[in-house]
Amino acid sequence: MELTAKSFKDKVLASPRPVLVEFWASWCLPCKQVEPTLKKLADAYRGRCDVYKINVDRNPTASRDYSIQGLPTFATFRDGKELERKTASQSEEELEGMIRRALAERGDGVSGEEQRIIEERLKDLGYL
């Protein structure tokens, strides 16, 4: 799950799948607490959406390139572009929502009623 500034390019920007990334640091208490949730989501969405972490202190270029202003920052990426970003502790539902929105935009993994709700949300967010 742990990325470096080098592997960020391959695993996130060049990924064929949507990706959720957490920017974290060891001194950030919410970052530590969210670990089990991230592992759970990584398992639940295996093969559909990858979940990674990158430490901003250990990889300051990543922090600079993405102008990280607070921790934890969660961001979804698709086709090398950042899709959505949230800063501060998030509940599992909110993180899962980010993943589902990233998937929905590809028409992947959800269907029917769920798809309609997600599309509405995406419109609200200005993505569609």
Add this chain to the structure above:
Amino acid sequence: MSCFNANKTCWNCPAAVFKGNVDFRACGQSQDEIKAKLGDEGQIMIECARRPDLGYFEPSITFEQCPEWIEGEYGLQLKNMRVMILGMDGYLGWALALKLGRMGFQVSGIDNYTRRDTVAEKGAHTIVPIERMTERLHAASEIYGLNFNYRRMDIRERDHLAAFLDEVKPEAIVHYAEIPSAPYSMVDADHAIEVQDNNTLGTLGLLWLIKDIVPETSLIKLGTMGEYGAPLTGRPLFEGMFPADATLTWRGREWSLGGEITPRDPVSFYHVSKVQDTYNVYESCKYWWLRSYDVQQGVIYGVHTEETAKDPRLRTRFDIDEWFGTVINRFVAQAIAGIPLTIYGTGEQIKGFIALEDAMECMVRLITSPPEPGQYDVVNQVSGIHKLNEIAEIIAKVGKKHGLKVEIQRVENPRVETEVHPLEIVSRKLPRELGFNPTVLVEKEIDRVFTLLMQPELTSRIKEKAHTIMPKTRWTGEKKDSGVIEKYKPGEKTYGDHHGVLDTE
């Protein structure tokens, strides 16, 4: 099967010294500074303080791969790891020094004997006689071949402590050196101020010294379960911070509380000093990339560790007076002296406990599994929870086996505390992440205490100081005997049916 700390890496190792491109605030306000400073490759490198010949490398070697980490009694341990114990002459400090020494750690320590002095101030003494430190050191060397690097020192003497830290360069520091008594902190203004000065300012000064002299060291700082209090809502006492799935809802809106420090509700000015420590330690991890475990320890009981039982000269202290005795230790002594066990108030108070030997194992596991630089972590160190009246019943039962007729008495509670309350303690990190499994049954340890204390010379030491047992120090500031509310025989009374919960899963 690989052990609990096998996959930790250089990031956790106090021998790793960071080189180059280290920025303590690589987000937020220092963006512009980083931009100015960084090239394109911002990789952090380390040098191994134990193997400088390796040059600079990426900190990715696991403990299992590293030849400096070798197999020990509980998982891997850093070869000859240098551990400094602050408060080494104390109840826990001495037992830990012996255990670490026997396990191959290089132990150093300090103490200013404030515990000996304050117990003497009360007119009390340790029931298990202890030698002067010179004799203790001599015995440790004779029996186990140990060579502790010990100095008499107050942690607030910062010049002296600085020199000692610089000489030893400890890779872990166990900080026990505080005045650990709630009643002592409630005697009067002088005592309250002395406790907060000693504990809070002592710790604050220590943090600055660590930052300047040994920033890589792993600080294992003792807090107490009493920092949390006992919230009447029954909300679980999490390990320091709220978990990620805890939320706050208010007026139809919702926020994640994940990672926020949980509210503290300390129960004396001593406990307040520990809460202040908690914030000082947390902040210094955040500001300076120090690393620390803040150990919210339950009430300790018992006398036994393999090493302290080896020779009478190696025993650790054991106090029973109203100021320094902890509840189980006090009750056993009372049972032996023929004093009805002194339950404060209803006796329905629920507390978290852990036996001395189990607590020492936890400490070794924490020492051998350092947090990452910058990481402030909290563990609840508790192996069982009991109501005070239940503890009294257990002690009466074990006492009976030793031929003692034990009575119980409820006395007016000198403290200001909630006497009937729910309690749910979360203690998952030690069992789930640090491989700890309690091995000491409460009855077994109580039995060992009876066996030791019923030796005639120890029993007479209890009787000699029987007058220090009944509480006189009230939270109101008055000095007054606590009146007896009722006296009864074990098994005679039915107790409230609420019970605490210990969540280890």
